Amino acid sequence: MIDFTFTEEQEMFRKAAREFAEIQVAPKVAEMEETGEVCDEVVKALGEAEMMALTIPEEYGGLGLGYTARLIALEEISKVSVGTAMMLQVFALGIEPIIKFGTEEQKKKYLPALAKGKRLASTAVTEATGGSDPTGIRTSYRKEGNDYILNGRKCFITNSHIADTITTLAKDDENPKAFSTFILEKGMEGFKPTHKEHKLGMRGCNTGELAIENCRVPAKNLVGGEGKGMRVALGAIGDVGRGGMVGCALGLQAACLEASVTFANERILYGKPISNLQAIQNKLAQMKIDLEAGRLLGYRAAAIQDKGGRSSNEFAVAKYFTTEAAQKAAKMALDIHGGYGCMEEYAVSRYLRDSFVLGPSAGTSDIMKVIIARWVLS
Amino acid sequence: MMKIVVCVKAVPDPQQACNIRIDPVTKTLMRCEVPLVLNPLDKNAMQAALDLKEQFDAHITALSMGPPDAEGIVRECLALGADQGILLSDRAFAGADAYATAYTLATAIAKIGPVHVIFCGMASSDGSTEWVGPEIASFLDLPVVTMVEEIVECRSLQWKVKASLAHGYRLMQVQLPAVFTVTRELNTPRALVFSGIIKARKKSIVRWGIDDLGVPAEAVGLKGSPTIVSKLTTTQSKREVNILTGTREEKATQLLQKLVDSGVV
Numbered sequence: 001m002i003d004f005t006f007t008e009e010q011e012m013f014r015k016a017a018r019e020f021a022e023i024q025v026a027p028k029v030a031e032m033e034e035t036g037e038v039c040d041e042v043v044k045a046l047g048e049a050e051m052m053a054l055t056i057p058e059e060y061g062g063l064g065l066g067y068t069a070r071l072i073a074l075e076e077i078s079k080v081s082v083g084t085a086m087m088l089q090v091f092a093l094g095i096e097p098i099i100k101f102g103t104e105e106q107k108k109k110y111l112p113a114l115a116k117g118k119r120l121a122s123t124a125v126t127e128a129t130g131g132s133d134p135t136g137i138r139t140s141y142r143k144e145g146n147d148y149i150l151n152g153r154k155c156f157i158t159n160s161h162i163a164d165t166i167t168t169l170a171k172d173d174e175n176p177k178a179f180s181t182f183i184l185e186k187g188m189e190g191f192k193p194t195h196k197e198h199k200l201g202m203r204g205c206n207t208g209e210l211a212i213e214n215c216r217v218p219a220k221n222l223v224g225g226e227g228k229g230m231r232v233a234l235g236a237i238g239d240v241g242r243g244g245m246v247g248c249a250l251g252l253q254a255a256c257l258e259a260s261v262t263f264a265n266e267r268i269l270y271g272k273p274i275s276n277l278q279a280i281q282n283k284l285a286q287m288k289i290d291l292e293a294g295r296l297l298g299y300r301a302a303a304i305q306d307k308g309g310r311s312s313n314e315f316a317v318a319k320y321f322t323t324e325a326a327q328k329a330a331k332m333a334l335d336i337h338g339g340y341g342c343m344e345e346y347a348v349s350r351y352l353r354d355s356f357v358l359g360p361s362a363g364t365s366d367i368m369k370v371i372i373a374r375w376v377l378s
Numbered sequence: 379m380m381k382i383v384v385c386v387k388a389v390p391d392p393q394q395a396c397n398i399r400i401d402p403v404t405k406t407l408m409r410c411e412v413p414l415v416l417n418p419l420d421k422n423a424m425q426a427a428l429d430l431k432e433q434f435d436a437h438i439t440a441l442s443m444g445p446p447d448a449e450g451i452v453r454e455c456l457a458l459g460a461d462q463g464i465l466l467s468d469r470a471f472a473g474a475d476a477y478a479t480a481y482t483l484a485t486a487i488a489k490i491g492p493v494h495v496i497f498c499g500m501a502s503s504d505g506s507t508e509w510v511g512p513e514i515a516s517f518l519d520l521p522v523v524t525m526v527e528e529i530v531e532c533r534s535l536q537w538k539v540k541a542s543l544a545h546g547y548r549l550m551q552v553q554l555p556a557v558f559t560v561t562r563e564l565n566t567p568r569a570l571v572f573s574g575i576i577k578a579r580k581k582s583i584v585r586w587g588i589d590d591l592g593v594p595a596e597a598v599g600l601k602g603s604p605t606i607v608s609k610l611t612t613t614q615s616k617r618e619v620n621i622l623t624g625t626r627e628e629k630a631t632q633l634l635q636k637l638v639d640s641g642v643v
Contacts, residue, residue: 008450008453009575009579011450012453012454012457012570012575013572013575015454015570016569016570016571016572016575019569019570020569023569049569049571049572050571050572050573053572053573054572063572063573063576065572065576069572
């Protein structure tokens, strides 16, 4: 028997996340848009509201709530600020390799502080030469005694300048087919954030470069064993990365629809609200159809993930559908708002900019189709 | 241990006020059409209890009367930090006015046993009578302070509270047990957190019906409600724009005359 309803507890999670976003995040959105910088108060509030603890097991100071609860939280936060949801989604992406593949020592060392938001996480895979195809990366490591020496440059890294704990993929200097994942920590000699990006959207969510120059990393920071790095990185990106983007996209879809309904009921044309016009109703109906379909895809994938199943393909479908739908929804929302939609004081202009950042994050739509086609053909 | 009861009510979501309709025949709110939420001022009442629990050894009971759907708001109180939840739910309780509601709640409080403090929101966002708190006090023969905006002293059984008035405030000294209705100025309600929701899994909600309270059917619900809503009308507000012409002095004179004519000055 399939039950498509949320439990009473899940509805309460949604309420908690919504209240958090409306009370703690919404007042800071204008500032984040204006400056493009991370708002420290929002990051602190995320920690206090236990948002970083959702997927971390209880024995390491987390809540152990799993991925459906995470998707609910991301959707609600994204309704208010896609940038904040993106920041939170990548915290989890940085944490996941430690949860799934970390040693007991690593879990005890890192997870409790990450759960409280006292330390912030990220993951660093993408480089100029490889992102969706991580085999193309050039960041390398070589063993020297009990340590590893890393060299390279990572780009388009979310939370690059604020993260304390960054799970980083590197290639064996001597064997280009071997990859390993290391935990790099802020302040390590030879490791620093450099250039900050100025993105089209998701302002207030930090993205930038990481420079790694002869950075000495102790062997105890190796995650999942030497040569197992690709499994570690892709294991996190496939499920948690794509799943997080689905949460961000669903929130944006819902925000576009809500703003459009409000505006269409208020804007009078030909003596009536424009919501009476069939052309507008058509757009609203399409947005609703896409939102409902996206939710079914996303929450189904999260349910599989919660049961311990492999959900990366299901999330590829959901990621493709929801991020494409979010772009369409933002365009339709802007169209419904007419000239007002082009004005910064209306949130829909932000929605449109944010929607274009959703697609490339955690793999473009074209890459999702490549993955889905492989799944179909396998 | 300080025993606290917080009376909470499930009300139609005020954010969806435009969708709230009144049944023209029964003259009651059509509650099923809008989701039920915790009455906003009851959140302040809950927070007052939680603040006390942080200072003293205290036990909080969230008490509500309503349809089975109201269990959600009792569960929310447990997630916020209440230790126990009681929902008074029975078809016999339906249609209660403030008097019958207060009687039913007071009977339940008496059944709970000795309590030190009873908190209520000053008013509900739907009925807004402000009567339930004082009427509970009356049924239980307890002192009551309405519109409490600050608990000044609470270290003994002799409390000092500041309560608002239209153009000032009252500083009251009250002997516990007592009933307090609170305003939004009293505190800032804490938001739900995920760990609180998880802790609520282990807390129970007791459901009491008319037989559990042992009250006659004539005393509760619609039968026990003396209030008669004889007529309902919708209010209409109209605006009229008049453009004054002439010199500045002439326009001032015209404006003054209009204000006098309309009884404003």
